[in-house]
Structure formats: structure tokens, C-alpha cells
Amino acid sequence: MTESPKPVRLSRNLISEAGLGIAVVALANLGFLIYLDATRANSNPYMGILTWIIAPIILILGILAYIGGMLLERRRRRRRAPGDIPQYPHIDLNERRTRVIIASTAVGLILFVTMSVIGSYQAYRYTDSDAFCGTACHKVMTPEYTAYQASPHAHVGCAGCHIGPGAGWFVRSKLSGSYQLYSVIAHKYPRPIPSPVESLRPAQETCEQCHWPAKFFGAQLKVFDHYAYDETNTPKEVRMLIKTGGGGASGGQTSGIHWHMNIANEITYIATDRQRQVIPWVRVKDRNGKVTEYKAADSKLTDAQLATATKRRMDCVDCHNRPTHIYRSPDRAVDTALFTGKIDSTLPFIKQQSVAVLAAEYESTDAAVNAIAKAIPAYYEKTYPDIYKAKRAQVAGATTAIQDIFRAIRFPEMRVDWRTHPDNLGHFASMGCFRCHDDQHVSKDGKKISKDCQICHTVLPDATAGASAVFTHPVDIGDLRGVNCSDCHTGGGM
Ligand code: HEC
Ligand code: HEC
Numbered sequence: 001m002t003e004s005p006k007p008v009r010l011s012r013n014l015i016s017e018a019g020l021g022i023a024v025v026a027l028a029n030l031g032f033l034i035y036l037d038a039t040r041a042n043s044n045p046y047m048g049i050l051t052w053i054i055a056p057i058i059l060i061l062g063i064l065a066y067i068g069g070m071l072l073e074r075r076r077r078r079r080r081a082p083g084d085i086p087q088y089p090h091i092d093l094n095e096r097r098t099r100v101i102i103a104s105t106a107v108g109l110i111l112f113v114t115m116s117v118i119g120s121y122q123a124y125r126y127t128d129s130d131a132f133c134g135t136a137c138h139k140v141m142t143p144e145y146t147a148y149q150a151s152p153h154a155h156v157g158c159a160g161c162h163i164g165p166g167a168g169w170f171v172r173s174k175l176s177g178s179y180q181l182y183s184v185i186a187h188k189y190p191r192p193i194p195s196p197v198e199s200l201r202p203a204q205e206t207c208e209q210c211h212w213p214a215k216f217f218g219a220q221l222k223v224f225d226h227y228a229y230d231e232t233n234t235p236k237e238v239r240m241l242i243k244t245g246g247g248g249a250s251g252g253q254t255s256g257i258h259w260h261m262n263i264a265n266e267i268t269y270i271a272t273d274r275q276r277q278v279i280p281w282v283r284v285k286d287r288n289g290k291v292t293e294y295k296a297a298d299s300k301l302t303d304a305q306l307a308t309a310t311k312r313r314m315d316c317v318d319c320h321n322r323p324t325h326i327y328r329s330p331d332r333a334v335d336t337a338l339f340t341g342k343i344d345s346t347l348p349f350i351k352q353q354s355v356a357v358l359a360a361e362y363e364s365t366d367a368a369v370n371a372i373a374k375a376i377p378a379y380y381e382k383t384y385p386d387i388y389k390a391k392r393a394q395v396a397g398a399t400t401a402i403q404d405i406f407r408a409i410r411f412p413e414m415r416v417d418w419r420t421h422p423d424n425l426g427h428f429a430s431m432g433c434f435r436c437h438d439d440q441h442v443s444k445d446g447k448k449i450s451k452d453c454q455i456c457h458t459v460l461p462d463a464t465a466g467a468s469a470v471f472t473h474p475v476d477i478g479d480l481r482g483v484n485c486s487d488c489h490t491g492g493g494m
């Protein structure tokens with residue numbers, strides 16, 4: 001019996017062979033990477049991208065090239081000899097070879113699908129991890145990641161606030177994330193990265209997973225420790241009960257900031273800038289459906305402009321806009337360092353000097369760190385030579401502490417600091433609550449959004465100010481209700 005010569009395999013073509021080569025190499029790599037990923041305690045973000053995104057893509061491309069090459073080869077042969085090769089392949093299950101091929105393909109397919117399910121779950125987990133969000137884009141998110149790690153939410157994942165539960169927002173975030181990845185690679189991203197207010201998921205669906213307003217109650221004691229810009233860095237402590245309040249109507253006492261703002265009332269407003277610092281118009285719909293509109297006395301918006309402007313329903317993030325990316329001002333950061341002893345408060349004018357070097361403009365973080373290393377010792381050597389001799393260690397300690405502060409609060413490479421991302425929670429170094437509570441937002445019947453110093457907090461008497469329970473300003477600046485604190489307290493020096 002003569003057997004017809006064995007036909008040349010379809011996979012004997014350049015594309016399929018190259019594809020097979022790529023797939024084999026990718027598979028070997030993938031195995032090695034998975035092994036590394038599994039055995040190393042903290043894998044770095046690039047490893048994750050390589051293991052769960054890039055290597056599988058290359059593997060799949062290799063397999064596709066292998067199959068594609070075979071199909072092309074088949075078409076080529078059919079075109080050369082149309083009669084010889086039928087349109088569809090013969091599959092004869094009586095042949096052992098065919099059975100082996102089908103069985104091994106099925107096993108391969110099951111293995112591959114399982115692997116890719118695990119792989120895509122890993123890719124999903126990985127692209128939702130804080131390490132990916134915070135460091136994969138390297139310097140772009142450094143400010144957000146640095147501030148986050150020092151915040152009360154350091155153990156709440158980025159995804160907890162930026163994505164939240166459910167599939168819809170997950171897909172949205174990955175789509176916009178792909179564009180962001182592209183813009184990082186193409187260096188097209190804006191500096192600083194704008195705050196995503198309008199694309200941020202509504203706070204009810206994120207924050208309220210963990211905090212819900214009906215559970216707030218009472219007041220919160222907060223202590224603010226300040227140091228003056230004078231020679232002795234005079235301390236001034238402000239202790240106050242902040243009337244956080246709230247409570248569900250069923251839970252008894254209903255009062256305070258959260259109750260008025262979030263639970264009882266629906267507040268809508270118009271802002272004329274992206275950072276929402278200028279708010280010319282506010283509307284309140286109270287529990288009973290009564291509507292009051294307030295307009296800023298100095299607003300130049302016409303009724304037509306008001307009607308067409310974008311309105312935003314106020315939620316948690318309008319006050320808590322920096323729950324985790326807290327860019328402290330030099331003033332505040334130095335106060336904390338003096339209070340905790342990181343900077344020695346017996347050094348004359350140390351508050352003033354620290355804030356001055358921290359608030360100055362620099363090209364880069366390295367330039368700043370070097371400048372600080374020279375400026376602080378030089379100041380004491382020149383102005384207080386005796387103290388410099390006696391307290392060299394303290395001066396050196398202060399210098400290091402100031403450098404650390406710089407790295408934590410200023411990001412010249414991304415142009416981010418307390419001025420580009422103001423905190424809206426109070427009213428000290430930015431307008432915050434006074435954006436609306438300024439006695440200047442007036443309704444038609446003459447009602448004002450109040451700047452009364454008692455509606456939001458009660459000052460407790462401090463040890464230095466006798467028994468008075470109102471806040472007394474250290475220097476006389478007249479009626480406090482008539483000024484904005486942030487006009488003078490800029491956060492960057494007096
Ligand atoms: C507790 C909730 C929360 C967590 C956790 C969180 N963010 Fe945010 N993030 C916000 C809010 C709220 C804003 C918007 C602020 C605004 O609109 O004014 C924001 C804004 C941002 C911005 C825009 C720039 C800016 O600073 O306003 C970036 C970038 C960002 N977050 C990245 C991250 C990364 C990376 C992580 C994890 C390391 C993270 N976020 C974790 C709440 C959070
Ligand atoms: C996954 C849960 C989770 C989510 C989501 C979350 N938080 Fe928190 N939040 C926490 C935890 C945990 C703390 C720390 C409590 C503590 O330290 O006692 C906290 C603390 C806070 C505090 C008190 C901070 C302080 O200085 O003590 C505020 C204010 C706050 N969160 C607001 C928000 C806002 C606004 C959002 C939405 C943008 C949000 N949180 C989203 C879990 C969460």
C-alpha cells in the first residue's frame with residue numbers, strides 16, 4: 001500500500017512560526033513573573049503591570065498570530081489550487097490524530113480560559129490597588145499619594161472614594177483611566193491635575209458607605225495650636241467645640257452643621273471658578289419644601305446667566321474636599337512641628353524663618369531642599385551667632401524637619417500646594433465656609449447666610465485668656481465679622 005505524501009502543515013509559515021515563538025517566550029516569561037509576584041512580599045507597580053497586563057497581551061497576540069498565519073496559509077493554498085482543498089476542513093472523529101488534536105485543544109482552551117480569568121481578576125485587583133493608583137503614574141500622583149498616606153484615610157483604598165461599589169463606575173473609571181494612562185505616557189497631563197469634582201462619584205455612594213449623616217451627633221472638641229511670627233514664637237491655643245451635630249429626626253436632637261446642611265436641607269449653588277472658591281448664588285430647599293435664594297451682594301451675574309449656569313447640589317465633598325489629599329499650609333505644618341517638638345521652639349524667630357523658606361518659590365524639590373539646608377543655619381550664624389554656637393544641634397534638627405515638611409506639603413514638579421488645592425472645611429487660610437457664610441449673600445426678603453461666630457462653634461476658655469469664652473484675636477483688628485481671616489492668614493507667612 002502506498003501512502004500519499006504527508007501534506008506540509010498549515011502552521012509551516014513565517015507568521016505562524018513567529019507567533020508560536022512569541023507565545024512560547026511570553027508563556028515562559030509569564031510563568032516566571034507570576035512566580036515572582038507570588039513569592040515577593042511587596043511587588044512594585046511596574047511588575048504588576050508587566051505580569052497582569054503586558055505579558056498576557058503579548059501571549060494572546062502570539063497565539064492570534066499563530067492562528068492567523070494558518071488561516072492565511074490555507075487561503076493561499078486554496079487560491080493556488082482551488083479544487084484540492086475544500087472550503088472547510090474535514091473533521092473525521094474516526095481518525096485518532098483528529099481526536100488527539102480536539103482533546104488537546106479542549107484541554108488547552110480550558111487551561112487558557114482559567115488562566116485568563118485569574119489574570120483578569122488580578123489585573124482588576126491590581127489596577128484598583130493603592131500602589132497602582134498612587135505610584136504607577138510615578139510623579140504625576142506623588143502629591144495625592146504623599147498627602148493620602150499621612151491622612152486619616154490612609155487605610156481606605158483610593159478606589160473606595162474614586163470608584164466605589166458596582167460595575168458601572170468601575171467601567172467608567174477604567175475607561176477614563178486608559179485615557180489618563182495615555183496622557184501620562186504622551187506627557188499631555190495638566191499640572192496640577194484638576195480636582196475631579198464634576199466627574200467624582202456622588203458622595204452618597206462613596207463616603208456614605210462608611211459614614212452616614214443620620215449617625216452624626218453632638219459636637220467635636222478640636223484644639224488648634226498656633227505659634228506667632230515673633231521672636232519668642234509665642235504660642236496661642238484655640239480650643240473649640242465644633243457643632244458637627246446632625247442626627248436623624250427619629251434619633252432625638254437634630255442640630256448642627258450636618259443637620260442644617262445635609263440632612264434637613266437641599267442646597268444648590270453656582271460657582272464661577274473650577275475650584276469652587278467664588279459662589280455668587282445659593283438656593284436652599286428646606287425640609288418643608290420652602291425655597292430661598294441667596295445672591296452675593298457683589299455678584300455681577302445677570303438673571304439670564306444665573307438661569308443657564310451649571311448648578312451643583314452640595315454634598316459632603318463641598319466641605320470635605322480634602323478628606324485625604326490634605327495639602328497643609330507652611331503656617332499650619334510648622335505649627336504642628338513646633339508643637340510636637342520636631343522644631344525647637346526656643347530658637348528665636350524659628351516660626352517666621354521656617355514659613356519663609358517653605359513658602360518661597362523653587363524650581364524643584366531638590367533645589368528647595370538644598371536651599372533650606374543653607375538658609376536656616378546661615379540665618380542663625382549671621383543674626384544670632386551665640387545661639388548658633390550653643391544650639392548647633394537644634395538648628396540642624398530644625399533644618400532637617402523643615403526639609404521633611406517641604407517634601408510632604410509642596411510639589412513644585414506638579415505645581416501642587418495649599419494654594420492650588422485649598423481646603424474648604426474651615427475659614428482660616430482659605431475662604432472655606434465664608435464662601436457663603438459671609439453676611440453678604442442676601443435673599444429677596446433680606447435674610448443672610450450668617451457669619452455669626454457662634455453658629456458653627458463655641459470657643460472654650462483657654463488657660464491664657466482668662467475665662468472669656470469668645471475668640472479674642474491676639475492683635476486688635478476690629479470687628480472679626482467684618483473681615484476674612486484668609487485676607488491676612490494666607491498660610492504662607494505674616
Ligand atoms: C476619603 C476619600 C478619598 C480617598 C481614599 C482618595 N481620594 Fe482622591 N480625592 C478625593 C476627593 C473628595 C477629591 C476631589 C476634591 C475636590 O473635588 O475638590 C479627590 C481628588 C483627587 C485627585 C485630583 C487632584 C486633587 O488633589 O484634587 C487625584 C489625582 C486623586 N484624588 C488621586 C487619588 C489617589 C491616587 C488615591 C489613593 C492613593 C486617592 N485619590 C484616594 C477623595 C479621596
Ligand atoms: C471605606 C470606608 C471609608 C470611606 C469610603 C470614607 N471614609 Fe472617611 N473615614 C474612614 C475611617 C476608617 C476614618 C478614620 C476614623 C478614625 O480615625 O477614627 C475616617 C475619617 C473621616 C473623617 C474624620 C477625619 C479626622 O480628621 O478625624 C472625615 C471628615 C471623613 N472620614 C470624611 C469622609 C468623606 C468626605 C468621604 C468621601 C469622600 C469619606 N470619608 C469616605 C472610612 C471611610
Ligand code: HEC
Nearest residue numbers: 226227228229230236474475477480483484485487488494
Ligand atoms: C487684618 C489682618 C488679619 C485678619 C483679617 C485676621 N488676622 Fe489673625 N492675626 C493677624 C496678625 C497680624 C496676627 C499676629 C501675627 C503674629 O505675630 O503671629 C494674627 C494672629 C492670629 C492668631 C494667633 C496665631 C498666630 O498666627 O499668631 C490666630 C489664631 C488668628 N490670628 C486667627 C484669626 C481668625 C480666626 C481670623 C478671622 C476671623 C483672623 N485671625 C483674621 C492678622 C489678621
Ligand code: HEC
Nearest residue numbers: 203207208211212213216217242244257261262315316319
Ligand atoms: C457644611 C459643610 C459640611 C458638609 C456638607 C458635611 N460636613 Fe462633615 N463635617 C463638617 C465639619 C465642619 C466637621 C467638623 C470637623 C472639623 O472641623 O475637623 C465635620 C465632621 C465630619 C466627620 C468627623 C466627625 C464625626 O462626627 O464623626 C465626619 C466623619 C464627616 N464630617 C463626614 C461627612 C459626610 C459623610 C458628609 C456627607 C454626607 C459630610 N460630612 C458633610 C462639615 C461638613
Ligand code: HEC
Nearest residue numbers: 256257260269282284319424425426432433435436455456
Ligand atoms: C454653598 C454655600 C455654603 C457653604 C460653602 C457653607 N454653607 Fe452653611 N449654610 C448655607 C445655607 C444656604 C444655609 C441655610 C441658611 C438658611 O437658613 O436659609 C446654611 C446653614 C448653615 C448652618 C445653620 C445655621 C443656623 O442659622 O443655624 C450651619 C451650622 C452651617 N451652615 C455650617 C457651615 C459650615 C461649618 C460650613 C463650612 C465647612 C458651611 N456651612 C459652608 C450655605 C453654605
Ligand code: HEC
Nearest residue numbers: 224238425426427428433437450451452453456471480481
Ligand atoms: C459657617 C460656620 C462658621 C462660622 C460662621 C465661623 N466659623 Fe470659625 N470655624 C468653622 C469651622 C468648621 C472651623 C474648624 C476648621 C477646621 O477644622 O480646620 C473653624 C475654626 C475657627 C478657628 C480656629 C482656626 C484655626 O485654624 O486656628 C477660629 C479662631 C475661628 N473659627 C473663629 C471664628 C470667628 C472669630 C468667627 C466669626 C467671625 C467664625 N469663626 C465664624 C466654622 C465657622
